Amino acid sequence: QTVTDAIRYxxxxxxxxxxxxxxxxxxxxxVSYNSYVILDEKIAVMDSVDARATEEWLxxxxxxxxxxxxxxLVVTHMEPDHSGSLMRLAQKYxxxxxxxxxxxxxxxxxxxxxxxxxxxxxxxxxxxxxxSLGLHRLRFLLAPMVHWPxxxxxxxxTEKILFSADAxxxxxxxxxxxxxxxxxQARRYYYNIIGKYGAQVQxxxxxxxxxxxxxxxxxxxxxxxxxxxxxxxxxxLWSQWEPEESESILIAHASIHGNxxxxxxxxxxxxxxxxxxxxxxxxxxxxxxxxxxxxxYCGKLVLASATYDGELFPPMREFLEHLRxxxxxxxxxxxxxxxxxxxxxxxxxxxxxxxxxxxxxxETVVSLRGALNQTSEAQMDALVAELC
Numbered sequence: 417q418t419v420t421d422a423i424r425y426x427x428x429x430x431x432x433x434x435x436x437x438x439x440x441x442x443x444x445x446x447v448s449y450n451s452y453v454i455l456d457e458k459i460a461v462m463d464s465v466d467a468r469a470t471e472e473w474l475x476x477x478x479x480x481x482x483x484x485x486x487x488x489l490v491v492t493h494m495e496p497d498h499s500g501s502l503m504r505l506a507q508k509y510x511x512x513x514x515x516x517x518x519x520x521x522x523x524x525x526x527x528x529x530x531x532x533x534x535x536x537x538x539x540x541x542x543x544x545x546x547x548s549l550g551l552h553r554l555r556f557l558l559a560p561m562v563h564w565p566x567x568x569x570x571x572x573x574t575e576k577i578l579f580s581a582d583a584x585x586x587x588x589x590x591x592x593x594x595x596x597x598x599x600x601q602a603r604r605y606y607y608n609i610i611g612k613y614g615a616q617v618q619x620x621x622x623x624x625x626x627x628x629x630x631x632x633x634x635x636x637x638x639x640x641x642x643x644x645x646x647x648x649x650x651x652x653l654w655s656q657w658e659p660e661e662s663e664s665i666l667i668a669h670a671s672i673h674g675n676x677x678x679x680x681x682x683x684x685x686x687x688x689x690x691x692x693x694x695x696x697x698x699x700x701x702x703x704x705x706x707x708x709x710x711x712x713y714c715g716k717l718v719l720a721s722a723t724y725d726g727e728l729f730p731p732m733r734e735f736l737e738h739l740r741x742x743x744x745x746x747x748x749x750x751x752x753x754x755x756x757x758x759x760x761x762x763x764x765x766x767x768x769x770x771x772x773x774x775x776x777x778x779e780t781v782v783s784l785r786g787a788l789n790q791t792s793e794a795q796m797d798a799l800v801a802e803l804c
Contacts, residue, residue, distance in 0.1 A: 426476035428469035429589035446589030457550030458487040467500035494523040519566035561616040586637030617655035662715035664693040669720035670732035699731040723755035745773035754784040
C-alpha cells in the first residue's frame with residue numbers, strides 16, 4: 417500500500433482481536449496496527465506493531481526495503497500495540513538507531529529491560545528537533561498525554577504528512593472498514609481512549625495549526641487525505657467536551673424487570689412528538705464504549721435507573737463512573753428513578769454527577785414506584801417541558 421512514491425504503508429490488520437485494550441469490543445470490524453516506511457537516502461520505519469502481528473509486519477517491512485537496511489525506527493508511541501515488535505526489528509537490524517524522546521527510552525527500558533538497547537543506538541529528539549533522511553525531513557512535535565506521556569508526532573516537511581500517533585485514530589481494520597465513514601468509530605475511539613486528555617489534545621492542535629498538512633497518518637485506522645478540515649474541527653470540538661448536536665438528547669436506561677425501560681421509551685415518544693432528536697441506550701445490553709460516545713455526542717442526557725439493594729443498579733453506576741473518568745462535563749441532565757418501596761436512584765445519580773464539572777440538573781425528577789402511573793407521567797410531562 418502506497419502513501420506516496422517514497423512513503424509506504426507496512427501495517428497489519430488484526431481481524432481476530434475481540435477486545436481492544438482488553439475492554440473495547442472491535443468485532444466484527446477488527447483493528448489496524450499502522451506502520452510506515454520512508455524510503456530516501458536514509459530509511460526510517462515509523463513505529464512497529466502489536467506482538468500479535470510481528471511476523472506479518474516484519475515481512476511487510478522486508479518487502480518494501482527490497483534488500484536495503486533501515487537507518488532509523490521512529491517510535492512516536494510506546495503503548496504495546498505499537499511497540500510490541502520494536503525489539504524484533506532492532507535485533508534484525510543491529511545498526512539501526514531508535515529515535516524517541518527521553519520518556520520514550522525510559523519506557524523502552526521498563527518494557528524490555530535496561531540493557532535492551534545500547535546507548536549509541538538511542539537517538540533522542542525533543543520539541544521541534546529535525547531528522548533529515550535526504551529529500552525528506554521529519555520535524556518532531558511532542559504531544560505528552562495524548563494519551564501517554566512519551567507521545568510525539570512527526571511532521572514530514574517535504575510531502576506535508578503528519579504522523580499523528582494515536583490522534584485521529586479509529587477502530588476498524590483497513591480491509592473490513594475501507595468504505596466505512598470515519599466519524600462514528602473515530603468518535604468512540606477518541607472519547608474512550610483519549611477523551612480524558614482534552615487539554616493536551618488542544619495543545620497539540622495549536623502546534624499543528626501552523627502546518628500545511630496534506631495527509632494524516634495515524635496509528636489506527638485509515639490514512640486521512642480528504643476533508644482534513646472537518647477532522648480537525650471535530651477533534652477541536654471533542655477535545656473541548658462540546659456536543660456535536662447541542663439539542664439532541666440521549667436517554668440512557670438501566671432497568672431490572674422492564675418498567676424503567678418502559679418509562680424511558682415513553683419519554684422518547686413524548687420528546688419525538690415535540691420534534692426533538694432522541695437517542696436511546698439500554699445500558700444492560702449496550703457496551704459502555706458506545707454509550708459513552710453517545711453521551712458526549714448529545715447536548716442533553718436523561719438517566720433512568722432502577723434502585724438495587726438501596727444502591728444504583730450496577731449498569732448505571734458503571735456508566736456514570738466511565739463518564740466521570742473521561743471528563744464528562746458541560747451538559748444538562750434529567751433524572752428518572754424507579755424503586756418499588758424506597759426509590760434512591762435519583763439521589764445516588766445526583767451524587768455521582770456532582771463529581772463532574774458543569775453538570776446542570778433539570779428541576780423535575782420523575783419518580784416511579786414500580787411502574788409508570790398517572791402521578792409519575794405528570795412528572796414526565798413536566799420534564800419534557802424543561803427538556804424542550
